[in-house]
Amino acid sequence: MMTDYHLYPATGRFMMGRMRQIISTRDRRILEDLVVSTKIARNGQKLYSRGNDIDHFSILVEGFAFSCIDDSKSRCILGLHMPGDLLDVSALPLHRLDYDLVALGSVVIGQIDKARFQHLIRSEPNLTQLIWMFNLCDAAIQRQWTLKLSKLTASRRLAHMIAEIWTRLELIGLARSDGFETPLTQAHLADMCGTTPIHMNRSVRELREVGIADFRRGRIQVEDRAALHEYGGFESSYLFLDKDSETHKELEPIG
Amino acid sequence: MMTDYHLYPATGRFMMGRMRQIISTRDRRILEDLVVSTKIARNGQKLYSRGNDIDHFSILVEGFAFSCIDDSKSRCILGLHMPGDLLDVSALPLHRLDYDLVALGSVVIGQIDKARFQHLIRSEPNLTQLIWMFNLCDAAIQRQWTLKLSKLTASRRLAHMIAEIWTRLELIGLARSDGFETPLTQAHLADMCGTTPIHMNRSVRELREVGIADFRRGRIQVEDRAALHEYGGFESSYLFLDKDSETHKELEPIG
DNA sequence: CGTTGAATTGACACCGTTCAACGACAGTGG
DNA sequence: CCACTGTCGTTGAACGGTGTCAATTCAACG
Numbered sequence: 001m002m003t004d005y006h007l008y009p010a011t012g013r014f015m016m017g018r019m020r021q022i023i024s025t026r027d028r029r030i031l032e033d034l035v036v037s038t039k040i041a042r043n044g045q046k047l048y049s050r051g052n053d054i055d056h057f058s059i060l061v062e063g064f065a066f067s068c069i070d071d072s073k074s075r076c077i078l079g080l081h082m083p084g085d086l087l088d089v090s091a092l093p094l095h096r097l098d099y100d101l102v103a104l105g106s107v108v109i110g111q112i113d114k115a116r117f118q119h120l121i122r123s124e125p126n127l128t129q130l131i132w133m134f135n136l137c138d139a140a141i142q143r144q145w146t147l148k149l150s151k152l153t154a155s156r157r158l159a160h161m162i163a164e165i166w167t168r169l170e171l172i173g174l175a176r177s178d179g180f181e182t183p184l185t186q187a188h189l190a191d192m193c194g195t196t197p198i199h200m201n202r203s204v205r206e207l208r209e210v211g212i213a214d215f216r217r218g219r220i221q222v223e224d225r226a227a228l229h230e231y232g233g234f235e236s237s238y239l240f241l242d243k244d245s246e247t248h249k250e251l252e253p254i255g
Numbered sequence: 256m257m258t259d260y261h262l263y264p265a266t267g268r269f270m271m272g273r274m275r276q277i278i279s280t281r282d283r284r285i286l287e288d289l290v291v292s293t294k295i296a297r298n299g300q301k302l303y304s305r306g307n308d309i310d311h312f313s314i315l316v317e318g319f320a321f322s323c324i325d326d327s328k329s330r331c332i333l334g335l336h337m338p339g340d341l342l343d344v345s346a347l348p349l350h351r352l353d354y355d356l357v358a359l360g361s362v363v364i365g366q367i368d369k370a371r372f373q374h375l376i377r378s379e380p381n382l383t384q385l386i387w388m389f390n391l392c393d394a395a396i397q398r399q400w401t402l403k404l405s406k407l408t409a410s411r412r413l414a415h416m417i418a419e420i421w422t423r424l425e426l427i428g429l430a431r432s433d434g435f436e437t438p439l440t441q442a443h444l445a446d447m448c449g450t451t452p453i454h455m456n457r458s459v460r461e462l463r464e465v466g467i468a469d470f471r472r473g474r475i476q477v478e479d480r481a482a483l484h485e486y487g488g489f490e491s492s493y494l495f496l497d498k499d500s501e502t503h504k505e506l507e508p509i510g
Numbered sequence: 511c512g513t514t515g516a517a518t519t520g521a522c523a524c525c526g527t528t529c530a531a532c533g534a535c536a537g538t539g540g
Numbered sequence: 541c542c543a544c545t546g547t548c549g550t551t552g553a554a555c556g557g558t559g560t561c562a563a564t565t566c567a568a569c570g
Contacts, residue, residue, distance in 0.1 A: 074406065076401075078398050090395065092384075092391060098395060098398070098492060099398070121384055125377045128383065129347075132390070133347065133348045135390065136344075136345050136347060136348060136390070139345060143353070146333055146401045146404060147324055147331050147333060149401060153558090186517065187517095194404060196559060197516090198561095201517065217566095217568090237353060238353050409525080440548065441548075451526075453526090453528080453550085457550095459549090460550085
């Protein structure tokens with residue numbers, strides 16, 4: 001389980017820390033075998049443009065990506081994706097997305113054949129449901145972003161954002177004990193928190209001065225995690241963490 | 256098809272105007288028969304409290320509801336639900352929701368037995384996928400709300416909100432040609448648009464003065480719809496409307 | 511060592527919040 | 541029929557958070 005990456009190089013991080021432990025070996029195999037090819041991309045490269053036809057579904061294998069919608073003058077980042085995340089399940093009904101996907105740093109993408117995926121939906125209810133669950137988790141995160149934007153000031157949004165990213169990185173083993181590294185710039189953070197780079201800078205400074213979090217060139221360091229959570233109003237329950245796993249026993253796979 | 260309500264009193268509006276037309280008669284029947292009982296509720300009544308165990312899944316039959324999270328001092332409305340909407344599919348993995356559900360006006364709820372629903376997921380891939388698609392549509396709406404909050408001023412958010420609600424009401428035949436009626440108050444609109452009732456009032460006045468939309472005690476009247484859409488930056492594509500239906504042929508049911 | 515993108519700072523205007531009050535309307539009961 | 545009452549809607553003024561513009565510093569890299 002610790003080294004699932006070796007057995008399942010493309011999909012080993014799918015639902016890691018969430019419900020992966022209840023996926024049967026058979027299903028892990030099937031999932032891994034869906035990935036027919038890989039693709040690499042560099043920082044800032046567009047992995048997909050909104051409105052275009054999707055030819056493959058994708059899973060993020062290495063690196064990060066974000067989904068965004070570019071306005072005439074500004075950019076809004078709607079989601080942040082990490083290794084193990086499915087990038088475009090929401091294209092299922094219309095075979096296209098309503099947002100762009102952009103690589104954040106160097107990225108490896110696993111490509112899933114559309115036809116085989118469609119077939120899987122009919123033949124593998126366990127896996128189907130699991131992917132659906134991933135989707136619901138994504139949606140829960142989206143709800144939190146909405147909530148955050150509605151009710152928090154810029155610096156508190158930032159605190160919440162940092163807390164969420166940190167926790168999600170922990171799930172897949174990419175965090176340090178006192179923070180994390182990230183290819184995100186302050187401009188990215190601004191676009192994620194619905195503010196301007198300039199004001200984001202003030203927020204970064206504020207968190208630094210108050211001693212809640214220190215962001216410096218892609219390295220975030222936190223001394224008092226409880227204070228961070230408190231300040232940003234962060235409660236991890238919406239991330240479907242495994243500590244809650246008693247509650248989804250009914251998903252226990254058949255095989 | 257016009258009078259699906261009579262044949263399917265509880266679920267006749269499910270996916271109406273979106274993908275309902277491609278649901279087979281058999282599947283419509285199965286769906287309708289999932290509803291084992293109905294429940295009524297009055298304005299403001301809590302249909303569900305966050306964190307509690309879900310005993311039934313629900314579909315909204317008549318009236319409106321919203322999902323929200325109450326802060327110590329304020330309320331954030333995260334979603335607005337209309338007849339035909341499933342209210343708590345996102346409780347599938349954890350059997351609980353991370354938000355409250357509140358009735359808006361008088362409401363009729365159809366209750367779906369959990370066990371039968373779980374069984375359906377294994378035995379009816381068509382329906383499963385359809386419900387999943389509904390979910391994706393919900394998520395797309397959530398993304399738009401996030402986007403709206405990130406980038407628009409209060410009065411433009413309101414314009415977008417009005418445009419969305421109007422379009423969704425049209426789908427299920429509950430709109431007028433020049434607007435719609437709604438149990439929403441300005442306070443509700445404020446909670447949906449991430450602002451205060453006072454400022455929402457100013458936004459309402461502004462839309463009225465500019466001649467874009469006239470909100471008066473639950474009645475919204477619009478003369479120039481194009482202007483409304485323009486002002487709020489509203490593009491309906493994220494709602495999966497049927498005019499796009501050529502693109503989801505592959506979902507054509509087997510039966 | 512110069513170039514480039516990122517981070518930082520100050521000044522100022524504007525959008526939105528807050529507090530406090532008043533006005534309009536619908537439902538209720540005398 | 542009218543007074544009472546509560547909810548919703550409306551308004552003004554002061555304050556604070558945020559956007560904007562312009563300019564400077566900093567770190568990384570060839």
